[in-house]
Amino acid sequence: MKNLKIVVSVFMIAASIVGMAAAKKSVRKNSTKKGTTKSPVIGMANPASTYCVQKGGESIIVKGKDGEYGVCKLKDGTAVEEWEYYRQNNPDSTSKNEPVIGMPNPASVFCEKHGGKSINVKDKDGNEAGKCQFKDGTKVDEWHYYRENN
Template sequence: MLMRLCNPVIIGIFLILLASILVCGCTQQPVAPVGTPTPTATPTPEPTAGLPNPASVYCEQVGGTLEIMKNPDGSEYGMCNFPNGTSCEEWALFRGEGCQPAPTAPPATETMAGMPNPASVYCEQVGGTLEIMKNPDGSEYGMCNFPKGTSCEEWALYRGEGCKA
């Protein structure tokens, strides 16, 4: 007797489950008509602090023009160029590390090709003597020699890369 009751109950439950599955599977999903663009999520830009580089701001405040330069390794640094022809690495200028615009220098009248090498000029300004050296490949570089017997590659000195006068 239990067997006859179980069979109709089990069959009924099975039919209800089957009907539920069929009804859920047959509901219509909204579809955009052909040719209608589907909305896409627009990427949210990463938040930025919105603070300007203080060394760059200072360069402009003291009358310079910022120029972004690249090192051979791809890293970048800013040079602050002044109307009188002097240039300073922007952070060295900002920190007051002896890189000051020369307000008494005459205005630049020569073309860019006639401008002196700012690293060579700086070497002499800090008391060094410039010596031009040659690499094995024939290219040249400047060494700044100081009275104390120390020397430094001129651009490393100019950029303030740990080389002291």
């Protein structure tokens, strides 16, 4: 039993030495001629920063009270927040005012197709319900109207 502990201990020490030697060799491979190591690239570059540099500007990180943000210093000396500059010059890349849910409420659509106006009304408890209001002022529950006439 004592011999087994010695053999296992020697094996663990040898494995540690081999592991450290391999790690040191890996660091040497990543070193440049000046002796610094290359940082691995993780993820993708900030599109606003990239756009700034492509247009001849300089991307500068500024520390504010709410954290860090990028500023693009343009050729003429003007400084603009990077994302603002990016959005001003790339209107197609910003998201359109699209509905959050791709499909409209069928009861609301049915109401409007039949001359009504879809409105949301709160009851005395604060709960909202969809109502279909017609030109004569009458209001009916949208889903009830939809089910009765569909």
